[in-house]
Amino acid sequence: MKILALIGSPRKRSNTDILVDEVLRGAETKGHTWEKVYLYDLEIKPCLDCRACKKGNYTCPMDDGMKGLYSKIDASDIIVFGTPIYWYGPTGKMKLLIDRLRPFIASGKLKGRRGLVVTPSEEGPGCCSPLVQIFRMSFEYLGMDFLGSLLAIAYERGEVAGNKEEMEKSYRLGASIL
Ligand SMILES: Cc1cc2nc3c(=O)[nH]c(=O)nc-3n(C[C@H](O)[C@H](O)[C@H](O)COP(=O)(O)O)c2cc1C
Numbered sequence: 001m002k003i004l005a006l007i008g009s010p011r012k013r014s015n016t017d018i019l020v021d022e023v024l025r026g027a028e029t030k031g032h033t034w035e036k037v038y039l040y041d042l043e044i045k046p047c048l049d050c051r052a053c054k055k056g057n058y059t060c061p062m063d064d065g066m067k068g069l070y071s072k073i074d075a076s077d078i079i080v081f082g083t084p085i086y087w088y089g090p091t092g093k094m095k096l097l098i099d100r101l102r103p104f105i106a107s108g109k110l111k112g113r114r115g116l117v118v119t120p121s122e123e124g125p126g127c128c129s130p131l132v133q134i135f136r137m138s139f140e141y142l143g144m145d146f147l148g149s150l151l152a153i154a155y156e157r158g159e160v161a162g163n164k165e166e167m168e169k170s171y172r173l174g175a176s177i178l
Contacts, residue, residue, distance in 0.1 A: 001031075001033075001077040001078055003032050003035070003076065004035055004073060004075075004080070005020050005079075005080040006080065006094070007036060007037065007082045008081070008084070009040075009082070009091060010040045014158050015154040016120055017082070018167075019120060019167075022174065023116070023173050025171055025174060026175035027177050028174075030174075030177055032078070039096075040093055043065045044064060044065055044066055044093060044096040045062050045064045045066075045096075046096055046099065047100050048062075053105075053106055054105075054106045055106075058103050073110070077114065078116070079113065081094065081116070081117050081118070082117075083131075084119065084120050085127060088130045088131065089131050090134065101142065110143060111142070111143030112144075112145070113142075114144060114147045116147040116149065117135045117150070118170070119132075119151050120153070120154040120160055121152075125151040125153075128149075128151045148173055150170050150173050152169070154166070
């Protein structure tokens with residue numbers, strides 16, 4: 001299966017990125033292939049609710065980094081949404097991405113695809129329910145299956161790499177993907 005990992009942290013090689021890498025390492029043991037995209041490398045304009053994506057061939061008319069990303073999403077079987085907690089929700093860039101998933105509502109193309117969420121935060125799992133709920137409900141609306149979430153405590157840049165338990169949990173989550 002093809003995995004698309006979306007990194008919604010502006011900090012490359014930091015907690016989100018490191019945890020997602022572990023998930024992907026685990027997933028490789030089950031023969032999955034993957035591609036990683038750093039959302040902060042892309043221009044993602046806000047959805048303007050023009051509703052063009054509800055008609056015709058269900059495409060978004062905006063000209064930005066989503067053009068290439070739409071086809072990557074379309075070609076993937078499993079999507080990893082990696083985002084730190086920013087004010088109890090996803091980062092702004094990840095929210096822009098979620099908003100721009102609207103063409104997939106009309107096209108129904110993500111039905112049956114699977115998704116998981118990887119999230120570090122200073123406070124840890126106890127503060128992540130609003131974020132997990134956003135993804136759970138969005139997946140449901142898109143017809144996607146929620147495969148699980150990895151919610152880790154981490155604050156300083158890259159500190160999660162020193163947390164053996166969280167690293168192993170991430171690896172196991174990846175290895176559990178069949
Ligand atoms: C703007 C901003 C808002 C944040 N809000 C929260 C928060 O509400 N709760 C929390 O536990 N951590 C919060 N954090 C901390 C990050 O979630 C934490 O540092 C995380 O490990 C960053 O992941 P990264 O290293 O992948 O960027 C916030 C950080 C920033 C920059």
